[in-house]
Amino acid sequence: xxxxxxxxxxxxxxxxxxxxxxxxxxxxxxxxxxxxxxxxxxxxxxxxxxxxxxxxxxxxxxxxxxxxxxxxxxxxxxxxxxxxxxxxxxxxxxxxxxxxxxxxxxxxxxxxxxxxxxxxxxxxxxxxxxxxxxxxxxxxxxxxxxxxxxxxxxxxxxxxxxxxxxxxxxxxxxxxxxxxxxxxx
Amino acid sequence: xxxxxxxxxxxxxxxxxxxxxxxxxxxxxxxxxxxxxxxxxxxxxxxxxxxxxxxxxxxxxxxxxxxxxxxxxxxxxxxxxxxxxxxxxxxxxxxxxxxxxxxxxxxxxxxxxxxxxxxxxxxxxxxxxxxxxxxxxxxxxxxxxxxxxxxxxxxxxxxxxxxxxxxxxxxxxxxxxxxxxxxxxxxxxxxxxxxxxxxxxxxxxxxxxxxxxxxxxxxxxxxxxxxxxxxxxxxxxxxxxxxxxxxxxxxxxxxxxxxxxxxxxxxxxxxxxxxxxxxxxxxxxxxxxxxxxxxxxxxxxxxxxxxxxxxxxxxxxxxxxxxxxxxxxxxxxxxxxxxxxxxxxxxxxxxxxxxxxxxxxxxxxxxxxxxxxxxxxxxxxxxxxxxxxxxxxxxxxxxxxxxxxxxxxxxxxxxxxxxxxxxxxxxxxxxxxxxxxxxxxxxxxxxxxxxxxxxxxxxxxxxxxxxxxxxxxxxxxxxxxxxxxxxxxxxxxxxxxxxxxxxxxxxxxxxxxxxxxxxxxxxxxxxxxxxxxxxxxxxxxxxxxxxxxxxxxxxxxxxxxxxxxxxxxxxx
Numbered sequence: 001x002x003x004x005x006x007x008x009x010x011x012x013x014x015x016x017x018x019x020x021x022x023x024x025x026x027x028x029x030x031x032x033x034x035x036x037x038x039x040x041x042x043x044x045x046x047x048x049x050x051x052x053x054x055x056x057x058x059x060x061x062x063x064x065x066x067x068x069x070x071x072x073x074x075x076x077x078x079x080x081x082x083x084x085x086x087x088x089x090x091x092x093x094x095x096x097x098x099x100x101x102x103x104x105x106x107x108x109x110x111x112x113x114x115x116x117x118x119x120x121x122x123x124x125x126x127x128x129x130x131x132x133x134x135x136x137x138x139x140x141x142x143x144x145x146x147x148x149x150x151x152x153x154x155x156x157x158x159x160x161x162x163x164x165x166x167x168x169x170x171x172x173x174x175x176x177x178x179x180x181x182x183x184x185x
Numbered sequence: 186x187x188x189x190x191x192x193x194x195x196x197x198x199x200x201x202x203x204x205x206x207x208x209x210x211x212x213x214x215x216x217x218x219x220x221x222x223x224x225x226x227x228x229x230x231x232x233x234x235x236x237x238x239x240x241x242x243x244x245x246x247x248x249x250x251x252x253x254x255x256x257x258x259x260x261x262x263x264x265x266x267x268x269x270x271x272x273x274x275x276x277x278x279x280x281x282x283x284x285x286x287x288x289x290x291x292x293x294x295x296x297x298x299x300x301x302x303x304x305x306x307x308x309x310x311x312x313x314x315x316x317x318x319x320x321x322x323x324x325x326x327x328x329x330x331x332x333x334x335x336x337x338x339x340x341x342x343x344x345x346x347x348x349x350x351x352x353x354x355x356x357x358x359x360x361x362x363x364x365x366x367x368x369x370x371x372x373x374x375x376x377x378x379x380x381x382x383x384x385x386x387x388x389x390x391x392x393x394x395x396x397x398x399x400x401x402x403x404x405x406x407x408x409x410x411x412x413x414x415x416x417x418x419x420x421x422x423x424x425x426x427x428x429x430x431x432x433x434x435x436x437x438x439x440x441x442x443x444x445x446x447x448x449x450x451x452x453x454x455x456x457x458x459x460x461x462x463x464x465x466x467x468x469x470x471x472x473x474x475x476x477x478x479x480x481x482x483x484x485x486x487x488x489x490x491x492x493x494x495x496x497x498x499x500x501x502x503x504x505x506x507x508x509x510x511x512x513x514x515x516x517x518x519x520x521x522x523x524x525x526x527x528x529x530x531x532x533x534x535x536x537x538x539x540x541x542x543x544x545x546x547x548x549x550x551x552x553x554x555x556x557x558x559x560x561x562x563x564x565x566x567x568x569x570x571x572x573x574x575x576x577x578x579x580x581x582x583x584x585x586x587x588x589x590x591x592x593x594x595x596x597x598x599x600x601x602x603x604x605x606x607x608x609x610x611x612x613x614x615x616x617x618x619x620x621x622x623x624x625x626x627x628x629x630x631x632x633x634x635x636x637x638x639x640x641x642x643x644x645x646x647x648x649x650x651x652x653x654x655x656x657x658x659x660x661x662x663x664x665x666x667x668x669x670x671x672x673x674x675x676x677x678x679x680x681x682x683x684x685x686x687x688x689x690x691x692x693x694x695x696x697x698x699x700x701x702x703x704x705x706x707x708x709x710x711x712x713x714x715x716x717x718x719x720x721x722x723x724x725x726x727x728x729x730x731x732x733x734x735x736x737x738x739x740x741x742x743x744x745x746x747x748x749x750x751x752x753x754x755x756x757x
Contacts, residue, residue: 022316076367178368
């Protein structure tokens with residue numbers, strides 16, 4: 001075991017499951033049981049028909065998370081589950097900010113803020129303006145801090161969407177193998 | 186092709202799956218199923234229990250002794266919430282069970298309808314799989330899936346929550362197709378040959394090997410392979426509580442039970458072993474005690490069908506993911522014949538001390554009130570050590586486990602992981618129904634018996650023949666023992682004022698007698714065992730009797746108390 005293993009840090013788990021009612025419950029229950037607080041969660045379709053992907057982040061240690069991943073995989077409807085540190089994946093989040101339009105108009109540097117944060121404006125009405133930013137959480141939070149003084153009314157940040165850096169596609173390979181097993185009987 | 190209701194399709198599917206009997210209790214939301222059952226009583230007999238919890242434990246007892254899933258049918262709402270303990274128990278102890286719960290009509294789901302409860306959500310963390318059926322035509326395929334999941338891999342309980350409209354709705358019966366494949370679930374993993382070789386290398390280098398046999402050996406039917414392995418390498422074999430009877434008690438290499446109240450030799454010498462071969466066990470905390478000081482010198486080979494057991498509690502040098510039978514079969518040809526007489530002598534030496542300082546005073550006290558160990562030992566001998574031993578939970582369980590001897594496999598039915606008081610009586614009923622050819626002896630305390638005592642009614646109604654040994658100390662004995670040892674003799678809420686158990690048995694038409702003196706015991710046991718039908722022996726037990734040896738919580742596996750104040754040590 002590596003000495004750093006017991007250090008708590010942010011981990012991302014990707015769980016691939018059959019698209020069935022209640023699977024998210026089954027997966028999240030593993031966290032509840034170990035009293036691990038989920039930081040963010042994203043459920044989405046994948047490129048494989050009938051397969052859903054759950055991307056869950058939380059703070060914990062590697063030994064604990066390795067057990068969590070195996071217990072997720074133990075659930076009948078789960079195909080595979082993987083544990084990632086940030087360096088293993090390319091990931092992105094999206095955040096939306098709702099700000100009163102009149103406050104924004106007072107700001108001379110609005111263009112500068114939008115440019116600096118690589119944000120964009122989605123909608124402007126006389127009452128409010130909606131700004132969108134994609135990025136890592138430190139980036140979306142930086143814009144959050146910048147917009148605070150304009151009487152930010154709403155802020156929402158998505159969970160992570162991720163793809164792996166690993167050139168191997170393990171889920172596809174797993175499903176191909178299982179389809180071979182099926183025909184073998 | 187014919188048209189059936191969902192309820193008829195359910196019964197037909199259960200029969201097609203080979204179900205020979207169901208345990209259950211009717212109620213509003215499951216009435217269509219009970220109506221369909223009325224037409225199939227010959228093919229699918231039903232045991233009406235007195236409480237739904239009893240149905241689940243009976244199904245567990247049935248499953249443990251037959252290796253087939255126990256089937257349970259209950260209604261929605263309170264019927265379903267009453268099965269929670271049994272589901273949890275079955276999950277912890279790897280027991281296959283298919284439970285059908287009624288549910289309100291699908292259009293009323295989520296409306297707090299009468300006797301509605303969110304069964305799938307409640308049962309999700311305590312089942313292997315749990316799902317809801319809202320359409321009649323889905324029933325056969327879901328039943329097939331349920332049986333496949335419950336009975337393969339690491340077995341466990343499965344719940345099918347069937348909405349009332351799915352029970353009464355019509356479907357076209359296309360014949361029954363058993364499920365043999367689920368894409369996301371592989372219960373028969375290909376065993377890694379490299380791991381087998383690695384395990385063989387570790388085992389072949391062992392100087393002080395110790396085999397620990399768990400429930401997985403019995404589930405996989407790997408008793409012969411385990412014994413062959415032990416004999417080939419001359420290794421002592423310890424068994425977990427649920428692993429008892431997977432090797433005969435009189436086998437020369439069998440060294441006893443491991444765990445908190447297990448035998449001294451296999452516990453103490455765990456920390457001297459250089460190789461531990463764990464087969465089909467979870468290395469749970471009652472076995473390992475303090476993990477930080479567990480088996481410090483041992484290279485661990487761990488065989489388990491459940492991948493998530495890899496490194497869950499102990500770090501193994503070699504984890505073989507697979508069925509115990511298949512894995513051992515692959516392993517055996519690579520194993521060299523060895524013997525370790527000096528190592529084995531240590532087990533003999535430990536056992537001699539345990540025999541003298543613990544067992545003898547428990548089994549042959551000679552004076553004073555009766556002790557649990559002596560009662561168990563006498564009953565075991567009177568059955569020729571051939572009975573199926575069912576236990577409740579607590580001191581009665583530990584004494585039954587320690588002092589019963591087993592000649593035959595699949596002979597222990599006990600609640601290990603969950604430790605469910607009240608398990609014993611209904612589980613004994615299920616075990617007898619599963620194996621009517623075998624004698625079934627239940628050891629139960631006065632506390633646990635009263636948790637499910639209503640199942641005496643089930644015994645009466647179906648003429649079931651079990652031998653109930655009530656180890657009655659008018660105390661919640663195990664809690665009392667901990668209060669004596671760790672809570673300064675403050676017996677908080679453990680003394681019990683008990684009813685006249687013989688009179689209660691009589692009210693159910695069950696033969697019973699009191700045993701208060703040592704001299705009465707042998708004849709009473711004979712009367713019990715020769716009686717045609719259930720018999721209750723209410724035995725007065727010394728309330729101060731404590732179960733030893735004991736590894737106190739947090740202690741190392743070799744820090745073993747042989748009485749309240751003395752630790753075991755092995756003279757050098």
